[in-house]
Amino acid sequence: MSGLDQIYIKQKKKLFSLYKNNLPQSIILSGGEIELLSDIAISFSELIVKNNIDHTFEDFLNICSNKNHKNSPFVYMITKIYLEDKKRFKNQIYRDDISNVHTFFKTKDDIGQKRVCIINTIDDLSIEAGNSLLKLIEEPNKNSHFIVINHNKARVLKTIKSRSYFLNFNKLSEETFFKNLDSDISINKKDLFNLTNGSLSLSKKFINYDLHEIQDHFKELLNNRKLIKSNTASHYFNFISKIFAKDEDISIFFDYIYLITSYEAKSMARQGKEREVLNLLKISEIVKTYRNYFKTLNLDYTALIVSLFYKIKHV
Numbered sequence: 001m002s003g004l005d006q007i008y009i010k011q012k013k014k015l016f017s018l019y020k021n022n023l024p025q026s027i028i029l030s031g032g033e034i035e036l037l038s039d040i041a042i043s044f045s046e047l048i049v050k051n052n053i054d055h056t057f058e059d060f061l062n063i064c065s066n067k068n069h070k071n072s073p074f075v076y077m078i079t080k081i082y083l084e085d086k087k088r089f090k091n092q093i094y095r096d097d098i099s100n101v102h103t104f105f106k107t108k109d110d111i112g113q114k115r116v117c118i119i120n121t122i123d124d125l126s127i128e129a130g131n132s133l134l135k136l137i138e139e140p141n142k143n144s145h146f147i148v149i150n151h152n153k154a155r156v157l158k159t160i161k162s163r164s165y166f167l168n169f170n171k172l173s174e175e176t177f178f179k180n181l182d183s184d185i186s187i188n189k190k191d192l193f194n195l196t197n198g199s200l201s202l203s204k205k206f207i208n209y210d211l212h213e214i215q216d217h218f219k220e221l222l223n224n225r226k227l228i229k230s231n232t233a234s235h236y237f238n239f240i241s242k243i244f245a246k247d248e249d250i251s252i253f254f255d256y257i258y259l260i261t262s263y264e265a266k267s268m269a270r271q272g273k274e275r276e277v278l279n280l281l282k283i284s285e286i287v288k289t290y291r292n293y294f295k296t297l298n299l300d301y302t303a304l305i306v307s308l309f310y311k312i313k314h315v
Contacts, residue, residue, distance in 0.1 A: 031169025049074040254291035
């Protein structure tokens with residue numbers, strides 16, 4: 001078993017205990033490692049729908065370590081839909097997106113067959129979708145189960161949380177983070193841990209896209225905005241075009257420079273540089289706004305980045 005399979009072993013033991021003893025109708029998996037939580041949710045769903053009383057905890061861990069999960073007809077995944085024409089995901093999960101859940105649970109099949117609906121993530125639900133989900137959770141049958149993935153605890157409706165078993169997945173320790181990050185990377189693991197607040201999933205994305213190559217340069221621009229020239233933006237969108245495929249979602253680039261800006265703001269705060277902290281906080285909000293522009297308006301990223309650097313220069 002790999003080190004990655006040992007992550008969140010206590011939580012996996014708790015899930016298996018629920019499976020063996022008193023499986024709730026709704027379980028919320030809450031934490032920052034959304035991709036890991038998604039893998040665990042899919043694996044646990046597979047265990048539930050097989051409904052084999054002879055399964056052991058080792059069997060569950062083997063399912064977790066198998067990344068080639070088959071699409072079971074008894075597991076229904078709800079996530080934000082990718083809009084092919086607009087080359088982006090929907091902004092939220094809407095009520096229409098969960099309209100088929102009731103039909104999914106009511107479909108007749110073998111007596112006693114369990115069915116699982118995974119919500120990935122509840123943070124993305126619109127208010128109307130959240131209320132519709134609540135009605136479904138309030139009217140369960142014994143063979144219908146929800147596994148709800150959650151990133152921000154504050155985004156969970158209290159009424160849904162009160163009707164669910166809540167399982168918290170804590171931030172990874174430095175030891176676990178370092179052990180499961182690629183050992184041959186040239187960047188400082190400690191810096192990456194601090195930058196991402198210990199997010200293994202986010203760190204691996206940053207590494208895969210070689211985003212660390214722009215870190216030092218972007219820090220220089222933040223600390224001396226006079227260095228931003230008329231051709232600065234072109235250097236950045238040339239970099240993006242080199243590392244991202246055509247029409248690929250580049251929002252991870254905005255995530256990266258947002259985290260760099262936030263990290264620099266914290267560094268300035270420790271040095272007592274109040275004015276620079278305020279400026280960097282303004283810049284972080286600008287970056288967040290432009291990320292949202294890219295995600296929701298399907299704007300060309302070259303124009304966005306030109307405008308972004310103009311805004312940063314004049315903070």
